[in-house]
Amino acid sequence: MARVIIDPITRIEGHLSIEIDVEGGRVVDAKCRGDMFRGYEKILRGRNPVDANQITQRICGVCPVSHGIASSKCLESAFKITPNKNGRILRNLALAANYLHSHLIHFYHLAALDFVDITAVLKYEGWDSGLNNLKEWAKSELQGKKDRPDAITSVGPFLPRYGGIDGKGFYIKDVNINLDAIAGYVKALDIRTKAHKMVALLGGRVPHLVGLVPGGMTQVPTRKIVREYRSILKDVEKFINDVYIGHVIAVAKAFPDYFKIGKFNNFMSYGLFDLDEKNEKFMLQRGVYINGAVEKLDTSLIREQVAYSRYGSGSNLHPLKGETDPNPHKPGAYTWLKAPRYRGLGMEVGALARIFISYLAKN
Amino acid sequence: MALRRREFLKIMGGATAAIAFPSVMIQGCKRALKSALERTPVIWIQAQSCSGCSVSLLNKQNPNIVSVITEYISLNFHQTIMGGQGDVAIRVLDEAVKKNWQGYVLIVEGSIPTKSDEYCTIGELNGRMIGAREWIEKLAKNAKAIVTVGTCAAYGGIPAANDRVTGNNPTGARPVSEIVKDKTIVNIPGCPPHPDWIIGTLLHLLFKDRILKFDDYGRPLLYYGKTVHEKCEHLTEYKMGIFAEHWGDPGCLYQLGCLGMDSGCDIPVRKWLEGMNSCTGCGAGCIGCTESDFPDYGKRGIFKHVTASLGEIKNLEHAKSRETVLKLRNGGIING
Helix, strand or coil: CEEEEECCCCCCCCCEEEEEEEECCEEEEEEEEECECCCHHHHCCCCCHHHHHHHHHHHCCCCHHHHHHHHHHHHHHHHCCCCCHHHHHHHHHHHHHHHHHHHHHHHHHHHHHHCCCHHHHHHCCCCCHHHHHHHHHHHHHHCHHHHCCCCCCCCCCCCCCCCCCCCCCCCCCCHHHHHHHHHHHHHHHHHHHHHHHHHHHHHCCCCCCCCEECCEECCCCCHHHHHHHHHHHHHHHHHHHHHHHHHHHHHHHHCHHHHHCCCCCCEEECCEEECCCCCCCEEECCEEEECCEEECCCHHHEEEECCCECECCCCCECCCCCCCCECCCCCCCCECCCEEEECCECCECCHHHHHHHHHHHHC | CCCCHHHHHHHHCCHHHHHCCCHHHHHHHHHHHHHHCCCEEEEEEECECCCHHHHHHHCCCCCCHHHHHHHHEEEEEECCCCCCCHHHHHHHHHHHHHCCCCCCEEEEECEEECCCHHHEEEEEECCEEEEHHHHHHHHHHHCCEEEEECHHHHHCCHHHCCECCCCECCCCEECHHHCCCCCCEEEECCCCCCHHHHHHHHHHHHCCCCCCCECCCCCEHHHHCCEHHHHCCCHHHHHHCCECCCCCCCCECHHHCCCHHHCECCHHHHCECCCCECCCCCCCCCCCCCCCCCCCCCCCCCCCCCCCCHHHHHCCCCHHHHHHHHHHHHHCCCCC
């Protein structure tokens, strides 16, 4: 039996590693290890409840808006208040802008380097100053590195060249697609900053919005702000339609086998972009998809499993009752991540789940 | 190594420099810079962080983040943006330690757990998972400079806040200054810090002909020397005695718990994302994230205690939240 360990998994938010046991060419066991614990559940105890709106955003610096709005809604339900209409709309706009940012950063800056061969930039012959800059940089990273005083190591940690099992490499082979995607990587840095500008317009700043409070948002939506938001949105929209979608299709076409790997069974969506102030109607529907049918979401069926997680407290509890007592040396445990289950089933959440459920619910 | 004043201003991201420096000229100066400097290697380690500081750094404009990485510094390790995974990534840290590399800048983002190394591990060597504390202790030895980015690494921040029921922090999270005691540490606090502060301070450190001045908390005075209040958009309203009573009201935000008077930070004039907005400008107020007391401020917390009336509090659904709100309402200290 061979054990493969990839630690750390880079280009994600947080600390993750993967441990795989292989026997006779087949994976017999796999462990996803969350390698970091901060204890937000504990840190929040005994505080002014309004502070939770700020503290929970620090769970993740890429998606603080989602955590902040979840916390706002939670406080509203505890205080028995409803947000005002402006607040609801501003929250939707801030969240939507952050989604634009997250999709861009995920595709280009986090995931793309697994598909795109960044060394293709060495073959660039055009006149784009940004790409030529990158070319010079890549050259010095790869060739001159050994002799340069700033080289800590002979491997190019930013330009990995994974050969793959068959020696053919895992990357896209077409040089033009690679070059195009690299140009997209650089351009998307600007565009994601633009999406962040939209969030900051409404939330004061980003990451970690100061303007999110239970009851709505502190920013008064002046005409100037709405106009600015719309004008930046047009830039982002243009990039998405003209460049981003093309790149997604190009990557999808380069790896046709990937469509046959993995499967999906269960989806869950809490609902996104509120259409009323009562937390009941959403633009993207709330619901669960289990075994081919859409059902109503019942949050009381959610349980947190910690049997293999490093927590000494009880397993299979509803999040309201969970204790989250850390125990780094619990026998048999390997991760700081909990395993949430809905009616005992693992569920896929996120963008795909939301669209899928919305699509089915509307038909 | 010496930089001319104009180039220097440009790098510092100041507003005046941007005006005095059309983009056509920047291209030429970049070449000059490139030949003038050997890129300094940088190792950026994330311990108990949310990557918010790194995301904020990506918002750096003028010079943008690509040109910072390809022209000014040689970034050798950064978990959120580096291409390599697993061994390829961790080999950088391992070689830097084993081969006794000198002259790199160590940047730490996030606090460091001290109760057990298991609370935050980065990579595995020979079957042993290495804690963030161990990497930072080892890498700090030969580092040319140690820079903390964000309040967590500088002062502990939110991961180091106490569970107020037990009075303990769950993971014993500490700032870098309590792990590396024998070296000077440059702090760039903020939750998150403005990208200008990060790159500005870093380049200040690399170009030694300009000496930065620091305050008692190890922060560059250039960015943290004045309080938010002194530079606030609402200063006139404060002087006229106009105070906001609810979020969304016009006026000074002091009554809502704004911590601008106690926090060193230039955001009201620098603003987030190239003039888009600021913490005080959006009507929320300063949450004091650049200060060492963040987020506790003794028993005060970030916001002023709930301003609800007694009648409203009595209507709260859960007995526990009713109790908590009442306690906070009656026993709190507001702005010291």
